[in-house]
Amino acid sequence: MISQTAEYALRAAVCLAQYAELPLTTQQIASVTGVPAGYLSKVLQSLVKANLVMSQRGLKGGFVLGRRASSLTILEIVNAVDPIKRIVTCPLGIETHGVNLCPLHKRIDEAIAMVETSFAESTLAQLLASPSKITPLCALPSVANLEPRQTINKLKDEADGG
């Protein structure tokens, strides 16, 4: 339903949100998310291009989120790497249909619209502040001895406040 690329981008974004104050290298993100480093590198480039992630140069450089996790939605992450495509004109190219979809394509587009709305309403902060006992990516090796829980608690406050 969503592509592998989009799912990888979401893992990377969640990882960056968890370690919000620490720039992470591609290799570090790859180790936390389980995404192959080469693939991840391309995904991160797309996220940087869309201004959702920032690349900081230098010895302690790496990637950080471009905005607060409480204002970054699943939809933005997905659309930066593999945009959700609504059906806007008749896929059969029937001229008399044009932008007025037939019931078949209207029904399909309604389903796509539901997913779009659902993703637009979910922020990264909400995902990390979820009451679930299971934290995204939590059982994978942690990075640079930083305890992601500290960041998560901060995100919980942000999500509660906003």
Added chain:
Amino acid sequence: MISQTAEYALRAAVCLAQYAELPLTTQQIASVTGVPAGYLSKVLQSLVKANLVMSQRGLKGGFVLGRRASSLTILEIVNAVDPIKRIVTCPLGIETHGVNLCPLHKRIDEAIAMVETSFAESTLAQLLASPSKITPLCALPSVANLEPRQTINKLKDEADGG
């Protein structure tokens, strides 16, 4: 959101529902749906394998729906050619997660589930009986001088009754 194969299968199924009483050849369905004949042939094979479409041999042979359009859902057609995949276990293979998804994968799975439910609730008969003035595939060349409207009116009665 749904694959090209699934969209082609839906076009073919809608076409067969429109001409419910007339077996149609691959070439006829291709001409109505605008799907390339070679691609369509594979799609039809999958639908036959799933018992959603029947292949009738002989001089006046062709493809017909395997069930009434009022009992055939979009979900069944889609799942016969390119199944909608729910997320049932952690995509990262984290053992402690197992079938208990983290909030990220739970959120994605919820969106997939919404689409699944929406498609399960939509029958081919409903699509053709829709009050929309635009009929699926209607502006494409009609087949064998059969007037699809007659069939559609019958489907409207079926949908109203069921």
